[in-house]
Amino acid sequence: MRRSRPWLYWILKVVVAPFLTSVFRPWTRGFENVPESGPVIFASNHLSFVDSVFLPVVLDRHVTFLAKSDYFTKPGPFGWLQKELFFGLGQVPIDRSGGKASEASLNSGLGVLAEGRQLGIYPEGTRSPDGRLYRGRTGVARIVLESGARVIPVAMVDTQKIQPLGTRIPKVRRVGVVFGEPLDFSRFSGLEGDRFVLRSITDEIMYEISRLSGQEYVDVYASSVRARPGAQSVGATP
Incomplete structure (x- = not known):
């Protein structure tokens, strides 16, 4: 796993964060509810690309995200720049194709937590297509059980309004971040191989996110909805 570049994080916290905070x-x-030290898992809803910007802005410690591998494989100069920026900030590509690729991605997340750091993950696996909260994928539960790290449910609020579908210039909108109380899954210790346990943990995490965000919950995967012909992304309307 490639390491982050400290100077990029310094720029984010010292230059970019104050600007974003003021605007x-x-x-x-x-x-x-956010622990001051030790490994932490932030399990968040996912409304916009900028979720991965504003969560680090409000946190004191660096947070590494499991980001979809598509962000690291785009062609051309812009794609290269985006890949280097994501790697530089310590983001970890996650392959959702299954099998050994997905296993390696989850192990990267476990490595972050083993070093006592903070990990951000979007259990939905992709951005919400319409602002509702969708079924979580059980990879988050595996990481929870295998790491033993504290789990903080997170609700990002109104981030989808910053850049609605079809717009190029971001809009100035106030956004919010809600941190829930830590979730305890120690009762399931040693059961990370039980798919019913993994589903139960994931559903409990999604329930807490829904409670914090006020989003309507839909018990299907967001990726299935986004793949439908004519599907529109969140933020299509102001």
Whole structure:
């Protein structure tokens, strides 16, 4: 796993974060639930590309995200720049194709937590196509059980309004980040091979995210909805 470049994170916190804070005025609730040290899993809803910007902005410690591998494989100069930026900030590509590729991606996340760091993950696997909350994938539950790290459910609020579908220039909208109370799954210790346990843990995490965000929950995968002909991405309307 490629390591982050400290100077990129320094630029984010010292230069970019104050600018974003002054322009978008992100608000937080439940920040007292965020541990000051040790490994932490932030399990968040996913409304917009900028979710991975504003969550790090409001946190004191660096957070590494499991980001879909598509962000690292786009062609051309812009694709190369995006890949280097993601790697430089310590983001980890996750392959959702299954089998050994997905296993390697999850192991990368476990490596982050084993070093006592913070890991951000979007259990839905992709951005919501319409602002609702979709079924979570059980990879998050495996990471929870195998790492033993604390789990903080997170709700990103109104981030989809910054750049609605079809717009090139971001809109200035106030956004929020809500941190829930830590979730305890120690009762399932040693059962990471039980698919019913993994589904139960994932559903509990999604319930907490829904409760925090106020989103309607849909018990299908977001990727299935996004793949339908004519499907529109979240933020299609102001």
